[in-house]
Amino acid sequence: MLKLENVQSGYGNILAVKGISLEVNQGEIITLIGANGAGKSTTLLTISGIVGCRSGRIFLYDEEIHTLGTDEIVKRGICQVPEGRHIFPELTVQENLDMGAFMRNDTQQIKQDLDYVYSLFPILSERRNQDGGTLSGGEQQMLAVSRALMAKPQLLLLDEPSMGLAPLIIKQIFEIIKKINLENNVTIFLVEQNANQALQIADRGYVIENGKITITGSADSLLSNKDVQKAYLGL
Amino acid sequence: MFTLQEIKRSLLVSIWFVFLTFPLMVIRVDSIEKTVQWRWMNMVYVAIGSFLLSFVFRYMLQRKEMKSDDNGDDDKKDKTGRSFIHQGLADPRYRNIILGSLLAVALIFPHVFSTYQTSIMTTALMYVVLGLGLNIVVGLAGLLDLGYVAFYAVGAYTYALLYHFFGLGFWVALPIGGLLAAAFGILLGIPVLRLRGDYLAIVTLGFGEIIRLVMENWGEFSQGPSGVSNIPRPSFLGIDMSLDTALIYTYYLMLLFVIFTIFFVNRLQDSRLGRAWIALREDEIACQAMGIDKMKTKLVAFSLGAFWAGIVGVIFAAKTTFISPRSFTFIESAIILSIVVLGGMGSIIGVIIGAFILILLPEYLRALSEYRMLAFGAILVCMMVFRPQGIIGSIRRTYTYKKQTDGEVS
Ligand SMILES: Nc1ncnc2c1ncn2[C@@H]1O[C@H](COP(=O)(O)OP(=O)(O)O)[C@@H](O)[C@H]1O
Ligand SMILES: [Mg+2]
Numbered sequence: 001m002l003k004l005e006n007v008q009s010g011y012g013n014i015l016a017v018k019g020i021s022l023e024v025n026q027g028e029i030i031t032l033i034g035a036n037g038a039g040k041s042t043t044l045l046t047i048s049g050i051v052g053c054r055s056g057r058i059f060l061y062d063e064e065i066h067t068l069g070t071d072e073i074v075k076r077g078i079c080q081v082p083e084g085r086h087i088f089p090e091l092t093v094q095e096n097l098d099m100g101a102f103m104r105n106d107t108q109q110i111k112q113d114l115d116y117v118y119s120l121f122p123i124l125s126e127r128r129n130q131d132g133g134t135l136s137g138g139e140q141q142m143l144a145v146s147r148a149l150m151a152k153p154q155l156l157l158l159d160e161p162s163m164g165l166a167p168l169i170i171k172q173i174f175e176i177i178k179k180i181n182l183e184n185n186v187t188i189f190l191v192e193q194n195a196n197q198a199l200q201i202a203d204r205g206y207v208i209e210n211g212k213i214t215i216t217g218s219a220d221s222l223l224s225n226k227d228v229q230k231a232y233l234g235l
Numbered sequence: 236m237f238t239l240q241e242i243k244r245s246l247l248v249s250i251w252f253v254f255l256t257f258p259l260m261v262i263r264v265d266s267i268e269k270t271v272q273w274r275w276m277n278m279v280y281v282a283i284g285s286f287l288l289s290f291v292f293r294y295m296l297q298r299k300e301m302k303s304d305d306n307g308d309d310d311k312k313d314k315t316g317r318s319f320i321h322q323g324l325a326d327p328r329y330r331n332i333i334l335g336s337l338l339a340v341a342l343i344f345p346h347v348f349s350t351y352q353t354s355i356m357t358t359a360l361m362y363v364v365l366g367l368g369l370n371i372v373v374g375l376a377g378l379l380d381l382g383y384v385a386f387y388a389v390g391a392y393t394y395a396l397l398y399h400f401f402g403l404g405f406w407v408a409l410p411i412g413g414l415l416a417a418a419f420g421i422l423l424g425i426p427v428l429r430l431r432g433d434y435l436a437i438v439t440l441g442f443g444e445i446i447r448l449v450m451e452n453w454g455e456f457s458q459g460p461s462g463v464s465n466i467p468r469p470s471f472l473g474i475d476m477s478l479d480t481a482l483i484y485t486y487y488l489m490l491l492f493v494i495f496t497i498f499f500v501n502r503l504q505d506s507r508l509g510r511a512w513i514a515l516r517e518d519e520i521a522c523q524a525m526g527i528d529k530m531k532t533k534l535v536a537f538s539l540g541a542f543w544a545g546i547v548g549v550i551f552a553a554k555t556t557f558i559s560p561r562s563f564t565f566i567e568s569a570i571i572l573s574i575v576v577l578g579g580m581g582s583i584i585g586v587i588i589g590a591f592i593l594i595l596l597p598e599y600l601r602a603l604s605e606y607r608m609l610a611f612g613a614i615l616v617c618m619m620v621f622r623p624q625g626i627i628g629s630i631r632r633t634y635t636y637k638k639q640t641d642g643e644v645s
Binding site for chain 1: 507510511513514517518520521522523524525526527528529531
């Protein structure tokens with residue numbers, strides 16, 4: 001459903017993504033793994049139009065989306081959970097979720113989705129009147145994921161959801177990601193440094209180094225790949 | 236609670252003050268008699284006065300800190316702290332009584348008080364609208380604009396020059412002034428809104444000065460520093476009005492406009508756009524991820540704010556019948572911004588009270604003659620120390636979820 005062709009992007013005179021091509025199929029969990037500063041976040045930001053695409057093309061189905069604004073891209077069903085969570089600290093949990101549904105008008109459906117999201121993360125339901133900034137790190141990550149779900153995306157872009165969280169929480173969040181993928185048929189593009197966990201739930205993976213894709217293949221093949229093991233799995 | 240330490244500190248302050256004011260207050264050189272007078276009594280006054288003031292100041296400060304200590308939850312404290320106005324307004328019965336009586340006072344005001352008072356009050360109302368307009372930009376959208384007066388100037392000059400060159404009347408110039416100001420807002424906004432915080436503030440400050448300097452130096456167009464005079468007052472069905480009637484008429488016009496603005500801004504706060512602004516103020520990246528177009532949303536805030544300034548500008552030109560670049564210096568922007576900050580960013584009632592205090596206080600402090608600016612400054616400093624959130628502070632409408640009821644109940 002999503003296809004990147006030779007995409008380049010960056011900041012000022014820094015080129016962070018140096019010609020990436022990749023493809024995401026409907027219903028998959030795809031993971032993009034790589035070290036710090038490899039260009040993972042920039043890739044996601046480029047897809048959702050927050051960072052401009054310098055050259056190359058991005059397709060959603062058959063439509064070119066790299067020329068569209070962020071609002072148009074969200075309307076087409078791509079929603080991003082930015083790195084470092086970026087929840088609205090002074091809005092309550094409930095208001096944060098309302099903001100997620102900002103582009104939607106179908107009140108009835110929104111209400112249902114809200115209930116669904118609360119059923120995924122019951123802890124958020126308990127905290128619904130609490131300011132987002134007062135949540136713990138794990139809860140904030142759950143809120144960020146839930147808020148993105150409120151946009152009813154077809155494609156969910158997750159930027160390092162495991163960052164700075166305890167192993168137990170990471171496990172819980174990854175399980176939910178898998179669940180979202182299965183139950184709602186949401187395609188997931190997962191960016192991770194935590195390669196092991198990511199590859200456990202993913203169907204396929206790409207390895208990015210220094211702004212370029214170096215290795216690609218099914219999750220299993222990547223898990224058994226010698227280079228990947230040495231560089232990212234710490235084996 | 237009150238220790239020797241505090242008394243010692245206050246003593247130090249008072250000694251310091253005595254030292255500072257010594258040459259001014261105690262020594263007096265009589266240049267005719269060629270003698271030096273020593274006014275020791277003044278020194279005693281200064282000492283006692285500054286000691287007491289410092290003591291009271293410390294006492295208040297301590298009390299404020301104590302209050303926030305024994306009530307850790309800041310939010311709760313604030314809510315009870317400023318509840319009486321908000322609660323009064325929340326209950327529809329009280330609200331109608333309060334608003335009704337305020338309106339009644341406003342309506343009979345020009346018939347009870349002198350034209351001088353009415354004129355001051357009209358000015359205050361103008362600043363209420365300016366404050367509310369800037370509040371859209373600063374309070375709601377969180378964009379620090381230090382050149383707001385530029386849009387005010389655009390409005391004023393629009394009317395002045397349209398009349399001067401084309402003989403257009405007040406009612407035609409009014410919307411044109413607003414729209415032109417809004418257009419300038421967009422024009423400035425497109426390059427500038429990429430900047431954030433301090434940078435945005437500096438560029439808008441520059442823009443404010445540019446408009447003023449252009450008006451000052453482009454003689455053929457704007458008549459330069461001497462300004463445009465003989466601008467007609469607002470007309471009403473072509474009736475000839477005496478000076479006093481025209482003034483009262485302007486007052487009512489302004490009053491009507493204030494009510495309209497309050498209504499509009501109130502609706503705006505609760506709208507989708509209002510929510511987008513609040514969210515944008517909190518986290519831009521998150522907003523973009525949610526599909527909010529950052530530039531568009533900010534531009535709307537900027538141009539809406541400018542529109543209001545433009546309209547008030549037209550009314551200002553009509554009220555004073557004379558404008559010159561000197562009416563639009565940076566200090567005007569600073570005053571309007573102070574209104575917003577003093578009143579409480581994002582709060583409509585706060586901004587209104589702020590405007591009245593900042594505009595009326597200096598007028599009525601005239602009794603203190605040369606000390607009035609000093610008193611004014613002291614009041615502002617105290618405000619910032621004791622109520623940094625502004626007089627009213629904005630209470631964000633939070634929706635609390637109640638089980639069994641459907642959806643959002645406030
Ligand atoms: N806002 C920015 N301005 C300038 N350079 C940036 C910015 N964000 C990231 N970069 C640079 O782009 C490169 C890729 O960054 P990023 O995509 O965040 O990497 P990753 O997410 O893989 O850790 C890095 O060299 C980083 O320094
Ligand atoms: Mg990153």
